[in-house]
Amino acid sequence: MGGRKAELAELELPDFGTPVSEPHLPVELYEARIERARARAEEHGFDALVVYADREHFANLAYLTGYDPRFEEALLVLAPGRQPSLLVGNEGMAYSAVSPVQLERVLYQTFSLPGQPRSSSATLRELLTDAGLRAGLSVGLVGWKYFVREETDEPDEWLELPAFIVDVLRQIGCRLRNANRLFIDPANGLRVVNEVEQLARFEFAATWSSQGVRNVIAGVQPGRTELELAPLLGMNGLPLSCHPILVAGPRTAAFIPSPSAYRLQVGDPIFCAYGVWGGNTARAGFLVEEAGQLPAGARDYVSRLVEPYFAAVAAWYETVGIGVTGGELFDVVHSRLSDPFYGVGLNPGHLIHLDEWVSSPIYAGSDIALRSGMALQMDIIPLTHSVYHMSNVEDGIALADAPLREAFAEMYPEAWARIQARRAFMERKLGIALKPEVLPFSNMPAYLPPYWLAPQFAMRIA
Incomplete structure (x- = not known):
């Protein structure tokens, strides 16, 4: 100056x-994003990705699918050789139609608001197993935040997803790591x-x-x-x-x-x-x-x-x-x-x-x-x-x-x-x-x- x-x-x-x-985003764009996410996950040693979202922390899920939880929570499972599975609550089932992507849309009522019906869905362990997760898989967990060495000696081991989801994944026998950097690392994240x-x-x-x-x-x-x-x-x-x-x-x-x-x-x-x-x-x-x-x-x-x-x-x-x-x-x-x-x-x-x-x-x-x-x-x-x-x-x-x-x-x-x-x-x-x-x-x-x-x-x- x-x-x-x-x-x-x-x-x-x-x-x-x-x-x-x-402007609107075509379905082909979302499909390409999912394939890039799978490829990036494989490059970093992950067999599968589990993407969590709620009303506030929705952007990684919406980036992949065009779907964002409005009142509830949601989970996207990208397992090897399987169609993506989207687990949503009661009100999310109808709203999931906003996504143009071919997804296995699955009702998981625990993701619904408190007091709503809970009697029509299988357990989380059953649903995650049905989506293709199994013992021994290296699973990257994606929510909204990664951690750095200034915070902990093992930043990849810190997981910000709700504990009940992490507990079930561990019960299945999955090996878990924080995978948020795949999406939001400022140098090369997908987003x-x-x-x-x-x-x-x-x-x-x-x-x-x-x-x-x-x-x-x-x-x-x-x-x-x-x-x-x-x-x-x-x-x-x-x-x-x-x-x-x-x-x-x-x-x-x-x-x-x-x-x-x-x-x-x-x-x-x-x-x-x-x-x-x-x-x-x-x-x-x-x-x-x-x-x-x-x-x-x-x-x-x-x-x-x-x-x-x-x-x-x-x-x-x-x-x-x-x-x-x-x-x-x-x-x-x-x-x-x-x-x-x-x-x-x-x-x-x-x-x-x-x-x-x-x-x-x-x-x-x-x-x-x-x-x-x-x-x-x-x-x-x-x-x-x-x-x-x-x-x-x-x-x-x-x-x-x-x-x-x-x-x-x-x-x-x-x-x-x-x-x-x-x-x-x-x-x-x-x-x-x-x-x-x-x-x-x-x-x-x-x-x-x-x-x-x-x-x-x-x-x-x-």
Whole structure:
């Protein structure tokens, strides 16, 4: 960025539009994923995979099948030479029709909600045996979290699935190991690199989530409650990846609470985030028109916090690209925001999928090279824990090499036009030079208005 610096300026945020058509994932894509999972498991010494899911931890199962438990739990068994078996509860049987994959759909009522009927299904041991599991098989267990040496000397032996499932698998005589890295390892997990169809789906999601936050900033008013303003998010029924957040005043110290009946006042700190499967957008600032309305100890909010923060954000965007290591990206941020005042404690960016946080290749010393097909969040969070509150401009991008860009443009021209318009805005109006492979998915890409009652004033690099 040379001698350029961040500044507050009056800008016009274009209307990038919202999707007219919805991308869908074909059955062939799911079938290919299952075959890749089987092959990857075999490479790592597993004979079979058992994939667990519940309402919160569903992404690995949905990645393979398109099915996610809505109230219950579920289990997918990929045994050698057998059709995949999906064990679901009472309400999951009908809903399992959402999966286009050829599955052996099996009722296991213990996965149902408490108090519901339990008399029509076999035991778990019988069902797992019927699915092809037997004594001596090396079985990889997939839930949602892997462990590392800093936590335990034997990270592959730590299993986060419910104990009753693990107990039955051991009773059968299976040899068990944690296999989550097959799916979410930031270097080479199956869900780390996305197909063009999945990226188009993420752009669809991120467009809606970002438009919702944009609508809140455009319509926020003092005197109204958080609950009265939350409908501005325009939640349209897309499945959520995290709780919607709209919080102002004293509760912003808690960072991520849900909206309440708190009535907004001029001078309040304010934070908003809206995440759906594949897209999450967040912004933070103050409910003011100009610096004179800021808290007395934070009248220099823009120069003290927002300007250096946005300079780091711009450097992140100008650095991110195929072949860049996570460690390089980490250093770009922390060389600018190393002062403890900024309070940047979490990774300055992470992978996103159906779940809001998959894992992150961006940490100190990381030699993991970013790859074409990755979907990433620009997620630098300076929590000052002071009168300065915070700043935030979280948005999603994807990295795509030339063949992937060509496929995206050909298959999804409507989305591609939005992406190109966003790139042009970031480069020409915000002063952020992007590499060709960087595809912005947000409808307010890197647009950071610190004063929410004057949203036409936002940060740029000059």
